[in-house]
Amino acid sequence: MIKKDIGFVLKRFNFRETSIIATLYLHKFGKVRGIFKGFYRQKKEFSTPLDTFSLNEFIFYPRDSEIWLVSQAELISEFSYLRNNLKKAAIAGFFLSLLDKTMQLWDKNRYVFNLTFHCIRLIEKDHIKAFYLFLIKFLTLAGVKPEFNHCIICQQLIRGPRFFSTKKGGLLCARCCKSYQDYKSISKEASKTFSYIQNNSIAAASRLQLSLRSQNEILQIIQRFMAYHFDLEDLFQNNLLFPASLTVNPELLFQS
Ligand SMILES: [Zn+2]
Incomplete structure (x- = not known):
């Protein structure tokens, strides 16, 4: 059955002479791969350049195969x-x-879609906050x-020095951290900031x-934590934001 949804273009490549295959992240359908047949024939059904980052409305035919046929696409915003x-x-x-x-x-997650949408919009005003949020x-x-x-071990609120363990996935107090090896000291300010962002709206x-x-x-905690949970080495290593080393000075990253 024909469906309509809005979504971002994550990546795209040309297919044969006139078509495009793109990976999309859709509001209702999650990550989808679609083929845009005859995209370069300037069909009126495709009124979008289909650039990466752009938000579009798509009409498509969900099916069992990995690549879905997208019959129409219209640009909503290219976030200029x-x-x-x-x-x-x-x-x-x-x-x-x-x-x-x-x-x-096809793993649907409207929360992730909304987070992406709001943070891409926040980039315009404050790209550093958008990044951390x-x-x-x-x-x-x-x-x-x-x-x-x-x-995370004794469940006590921590008043004194605090440490973060990537493997345990949270804070350790000074007493509990003695039983573990992979912990790193974290300031009260950074841990409170992390917790505040976790528990409050984007606004x-x-x-x-x-x-x-x-x-x-x-940044250092997130990089270690993500490397531990996801296979993301090349994302961190080959990105303009993370040159060479895992220890990055954010001031250098975001200088304009
Ligand atoms: Zn403890």
Whole structure:
């Protein structure tokens, strides 16, 4: 049966002389692969350049095979502020690569779609916050939410020094961390920031002040945590945002 949905173009490649095969992330259908037959024949059914990042409305035919036939596509927004700013484009590109690498075909998740939509819009105003909000909230929605409210072993609220364990997936207190090897000290400010973003709306979290020190700590935790849960090495290594080393100074990353 014919269906209609809106979604982002994650990536695309030309197929034969006149067609395109694209990976889409749709609001209702999740990640989908579609073929746009005769796209380069300037058919009136395709009123979009189908650029990566762009948001479009699609009409298509879901079926059992991996690639669905898309019969119409219309541009909703191309987020023009991404086109002339390399850093902003790199951040949006990172969001979409992450979706492409972690989402299974046809795995529906409207929360992830909405998060992507709101964070791509936030990039225009504050690309640094958009970056951290997306990453922190994405971990929660992907079902691997790290625990920042209390010690993950003894469940006590932590008042003194706190540590983060990638393997355990959360904070450890000074006493419990003695039994584990893979922990790293984290400041109270960074752990509170992480927890605040996890538990508040994008609108509320986007008003938060993010110190450079917190950014640095959060980025390192996320990189280790994502590398542990997902197969993402090439995403971190071959991205403009993460040159060479895993230890990155966010100030350098986001200089404009
Ligand atoms: Zn403890």
